[in-house]
Amino acid sequence: MKASKFSDAQKAFIIKQGEDGTAVAEICRKAGISPAAYFNWKKRYAGRCQKNLA
DSSP, X not given: OOOOSSOHHHHHHHHHHHHTTXXXXXXXXXXXXXXXXXXXXXXXXXXXXXHHHO
């Protein structure tokens, strides 16, 4: 299986942008991910702060 090019902290930051009100399509375009990947990450990382990921 291919390793992710994003760390857990980077994924959490991307999810936080969505929680702050940025459009999902814009977040995905800037990060270079699909909307499906965004929502999969959101299920896993939503609500976690950066300190909990370390």
